[in-house]
Amino acid sequence: MSQPIKLSYFAWVRERIGRPDETLQPPADVRTVADLIAWLSARGEEYAYAFEKATVIRVAIDRKHVKQDSPIEGAREIAFFPPMTGG
């Protein structure tokens, strides 16, 4: 039942993973943002490096900030990035 999701990466998360975005279809047991981070981290060194301090990573689902325990069901785009430093 899982859908393909566009994943976007910004700042040093993007640099570490080596691409700005990609579309992946996580398995059905990946239910929350935290599950998704764990699943990605197991995909390769670049992901493990990007998410090595998973708790500092900020996440947005469909362009809204969410917490890591948020469910990802129905998400079209999930973005991962460091704490913001604009302003």
Place this chain on the structure above:
Amino acid sequence: MSQPIKLSYFAWVRERIGRPDETLQPPADVRTVADLIAWLSARGEEYAYAFEKATVIRVAIDRKHVKQDSPIEGAREIAFFPPMTGG
């Protein structure tokens, strides 16, 4: 021993007294700002009217805010005015 003092009035204090400034020589027993207000108030209706609510009147000696219990000795200029409404 008392010296002539320039008295300045602003806003509705000026309007009530009917002049912007004057130089007066209060008697020696007028020692504080409050004494001066009482002495002026006894000089005529216009002063009594200006100082009818003496506690709201603000006072500056030589261009610095002072309280009504401040001594006036050595003052060259004493100004009386309502609470400020600039800004």
Place this chain on the structure above:
Amino acid sequence: MECASSPARIAVRIQREDFDAAAQANALTRGRADVGAVVTFTGLCRDEGGKLAALELEHYPGMAEDEIARVAAEAESRWPILGGVAIHRYGKIAPGENIVLVVIASSHRAAAFEAAEFMMDYLKTRAPFWKKEHLKDGREGAWVEAKDVDDAAADRWRAT
């Protein structure tokens, strides 16, 4: 008379180009006499004691606009705001250049000051922008780290 939904009072723009803070502020007061206070905040790129050649500002297109609009909507719900503008630049920005602008017009000064400071505090911790340093010696510097003091500044608006 139909009841129209109230228009957004704070305009939000994300752009590469510089902005003219004065023109933005003047546009908010032109032809009206109910504005008593305008607070303008301009954030500029510092050279960090001479070591910085530029800041590179990365942003999340789409979400950056949305998130600042959400911050603006919250400001409008908390203070009586007559008009406002929030502009955030992206791309390479040299020391001395503008990065961000918030202008708030209100009848009274406390609302204008508070809303402008609230917008900046929230924008700093919620708008998806990231700064990377480019150093004068040609090296690519580090990503600027988020500061706890900025989180604390944003948090204090929750108590009210």
Place this chain on the structure above:
Amino acid sequence: MECASSPARIAVRIQREDFDAAAQANALTRGRADVGAVVTFTGLCRDEGGKLAALELEHYPGMAEDEIARVAAEAESRWPILGGVAIHRYGKIAPGENIVLVVIASSHRAAAFEAAEFMMDYLKTRAPFWKKEHLKDGREGAWVEAKDVDDAAADRWRAT
């Protein structure tokens, strides 16, 4: 090296003429790259729902400058200020026109916001200016009354 006394960083002017807020703010940042934040406050004459033709601002010449300079000196002692301007107009001012300007430049936004708001709060309760209303129907209105809320705004800076 001789130790020179530090020059006043916040310029104070009392004038009848209008001011150009943008020119004042730009002058503070021109040619330097250590300013990270500029907060500009402009206070304008409101028409009070259409009833006001003008405000007449009376001031105490000499003391007005001195008192704002004292407020500025206190701001400089409390916050790391890189530059600033405070301008207060006097005379007859029509609705929509500028009355007062405070601009503060600092490295960081919290200092710029706080110092500008402090200056305005103190200036409102300590600078010797008085406003008289002139009404649209030709009548001379009342002297504007001082507000308790302004005293409260100034008082809160004492707790810090």
